[in-house]
Amino acid sequence: MLRTREAPPSFRSGRDGPAIEARGLVMRYGDREVLHGIDLVVPHGMVVGFLGPNGAGETTTVEILEGYRRRAAGQASVLGMDPAGGGPELRERIGIVLQETGHNPDLTVRETVRQFTGYYRRPRPVDEVIGLVGLEEAADRRIRALSGGQRRRLDVGLALVGDPELVFLDEPTTGFDPAARRQAWEVIGGLRELGKTVLLTTHYMDEAQALADRVAIIAAGRIVAEGTPAQLAAAQHATRIRFSLPAGAAPADLPRVAGQVAARGRNVELSTDDPTHDLLALCGWAAGRGTGRLDGLTVTRPSLEDIYLALTSDKEVAA
């Protein structure tokens, strides 16, 4: 199984530890265990993408860290506090953007933001919050009249009212059109510039790739991979080499290679951990035959999406 994380440091519950540290989180709903020991570390100032298929346990994990649910076992520390008992003290310092949360449709954007500034000891000024999420134009409009994208930006704005150190974003762009997604990404990118730590839950690989410094993938209640997007791609062994067999050659004529060969008609696909040597062998073999060419030769690295699908598809059945 893919493990790119460095050896886990010992559990630190003190203030100098990472923004989020979870060790061996277990959650049960009745008799059903849905989290089987989650380890997750979110260092200060980083955007960490948290990915998994529906029902994999990502929402449950995040809700434990946000203080909405109590874990059955394991340790968790959020900004040096136990989220199960953090109370208002912890909520002063975190911001939460939930999935599909309603607003009071009869209030304006400005009134709603002002209302939330009343909940924090050191709130950001109302106009600053509205500016951060680009809602200046809509500030005095009632929420009833806002578009879906504007409401989502208001969601993010409300999570920033208390000037939090740590922001939880739960599927911030689900259901958005491409333009609205780009805008939302800009807002989230802005959080990084503000020095915020972000735990970003998403189903979209491209979103994680665009925004996250590190990625953790959960499947069936377990973390199955963690690392930077580049580390994940590097750890996934299979580089794919594709080409067409030269005229007169059969798959059995191919030279010995390190990877796995699959032929369909004249098309050959080779998955290999050692693309350099395999390519050398193939090209040398082809050079000694007929035209000396491998038609349609391509070499591809797996995308983050391929890795995600490979890691999560077999797990869903097991769950």
Place this chain on the structure above:
Amino acid sequence: MNPLVLAARESGNVLRSFWRNRSAAFFTIGLPVMFLVLFGAINRDGTVQLTPGGPEIGYTTFFAPGMLAMAIMAGTFVALVIGLTIMRDNGQLKRLRGTPLPPWAFFSGQVVSRLVLVVVEAVLVLGLGRLLFKVSLPPTVAGWATFALVALLGAATFTALGVAFTRLVTNADSAPALANAAYLPLLFLSGAWFPIAGLPHWLATLANAFPLAPCWTGCARR
């Protein structure tokens, strides 16, 4: 943060959105006033005996406190059941739970704002009743004190019941139907609409088991 400031601010938030939502404002404030004016005009010179053989009182003097009791239950119980289930279902409550706002401050805001509306309603109903129909008002300070106490106690009771009742309402779509299923029968059984002296004993016992009848009786007491 100062608890009183938090609770006062939260009440202000509830009141602001209350006035913005015209249909809710009408249901709470407008409907009882409209009934008072309509039925008062129809029965302008009518009289009512609260008990068989008892003294006759002016119809509107009977009807005005009934409308106030109705407004109290609609503005607290019904409004809370509908409002809180919507906030629960669309995630507003969850969002608030994620802020440092303590739950008690949220509920204080709900309660205090409803009490403010009850006071507004009482002034409207009694004022209009007095102006249009010469409704007789409590003659003494003690009478006023009793009246105020009963009205506020009624509002507080229905606020608590409304919050409790939301646990029985599984989704916001069914909230208006369920709230009205509790509210309308009580309204008619309580004596707020017509004297209930003729009610069968078991029905009268049932009516008196719920707070609306005592609330009305208290409001109508002289």
